[in-house]
Amino acid sequence: MKFSLSPLLSAAIVAGLMAIAPAVPASAQSIGKTAPDFVGRTQSGDEIRLSDLRGKVVVLDFWASWCGPCREEMPFLVSLARELKNEDFQIVGINVDEQTEDMNAFLAGLGTRPTFPIVLDPRGDIAANYRLPGMPTTVFVDRDGVTRLAHSGFKDKDKDLYRDTLKKMLAAAPTVPPQTN
Amino acid sequence: MRKFAYVVLVLLSYGFSGCVTVQPWERGTLADPMMIFDENPIEKGIKEHAIDYREGSVGGTGAQGGGCGCG
Numbered sequence: 011m012k013f014s015l016s017p018l019l020s021a022a023i024v025a026g027l028m029a030i031a032p033a034v035p036a037s038a039q040s041i042g043k044t045a046p047d048f049v050g051r052t053q054s055g056d057e058i059r060l061s062d063l064r065g066k067v068v069v070l071d072f073w074a075s076w077c078g079p080c081r082e083e084m085p086f087l088v089s090l091a092r093e094l095k096n097e098d099f100q101i102v103g104i105n106v107d108e109q110t111e112d113m114n115a116f117l118a119g120l121g122t123r124p125t126f127p128i129v130l131d132p133r134g135d136i137a138a139n140y141r142l143p144g145m146p147t148t149v150f151v152d153r154d155g156v157t158r159l160a161h162s163g164f165k166d167k168d169k170d171l172y173r174d175t176l177k178k179m180l181a182a183a184p185t186v187p188p189q190t191n
Numbered sequence: 192m193r194k195f196a197y198v199v200l201v202l203l204s205y206g207f208s209g210c211v212t213v214q215p216w217e218r219g220t221l222a223d224p225m226m227i228f229d230e231n232p233i234e235k236g237i238k239e240h241a242i243d244y245r246e247g248s249v250g251g252t253g254a255q256g257g258g259c260g261c262g
Contacts, residue, residue, distance in 0.1 A: 074216065074219060075219075076218070076219045076222040076223065077222065078222075106216040106219075107219065108219060112219075131216075134214065134217060137215075137216035138214065138216070142215050142216055143215065144215045145215045145216060145218065147215075
C-alpha cells in the first residue's frame with residue numbers, strides 16, 4: 011500500500027487541530043444574558059436556588075481552598091458584605107473543593123467567618139455550567155437575573171471594580187417585577 | 192478504501208492524542224505545591240522575582256501555583 015505525503019500530512023494536520031481544539035480556553039459567562047439557574051446545598055444542608063434570589067443583586071463567587079487569589083478575595087467579600095449589609099444584595103460563595111475539609115480548613119484560617127452562604131460544588135457541576143475561565147470567578151447578577159459582570163482572578167485593584175459595579179447595580183431598578191411566592 | 196483508511200487514521204490519531212483540558216475548577220491537584228518542579232520553591236520564587244526586576248519581564252516560568260488560570 012503506497013501512501014502519498016499530502017493526504018498523510020492533511021490527516022496529521024486535522025488530527026492535530028482536533029487534538030488542540032479542547033485546549034481553547036472556555037469563554038466567560040455571557041454578559042447580558044440570564045445567569046444559569048442552579049440549586050445547591052450548603053454544608054448545613056440549606057438549599058440555595060439562584061432563581062429564588064430574583065429581585066436581589068447577587069454576587070456569585072466561585073472559589074477553592076487551593077486557589078491563591080481566593081485567599082485575597084474571600085476576606086474582601088466578607089468585608090464587602092459587612093459594608094453593604096443594609097443593601098438588598100446577596101453574596102453566594104460556590105466552593106469547588108473536592109473535599110469539604112479543605113474548605114473548612116481554609117475558612118478556619120481566614121480568621122473571619124463569611125456571613126453569606128457557601129454552596130458546595132465538589133463535582134464542579136455549577137462551575138461547568140458557568141464555563142469559568144479561571145479561579146476565582148466572580149459573577150455579578152442583577153435583579154432581573156442577568157449577568158452584568160464576570161470577573162476572573164483577583165488583585166487589589168479589583169476591589170474598586172467590585173464595589174463600583176455592585177453599587178451601580180444596586181442603584182438600578184429592576185426591569186421585571188420581582189417574583190413573589 | 193484508501194479514503195476510509197485515512198478517516199480511520201485521523202480518528203485513531205485523535206483518540207491517541209490523550210489531550211484533555213483540565214478546567215480551572217479542576218486544578219486542585221495541579222495547584223498543590225508538590226507539583227512545582229523545583230527543589231526549593233521559595234528560592235525559585237526569589238530568583239524569578241530578581242529576574243523579573245532585572246529584565247523588566249514577568250511570567251513564562253510555569254503554570255503551577257495558585258490555580259488562578261487567569262493569566
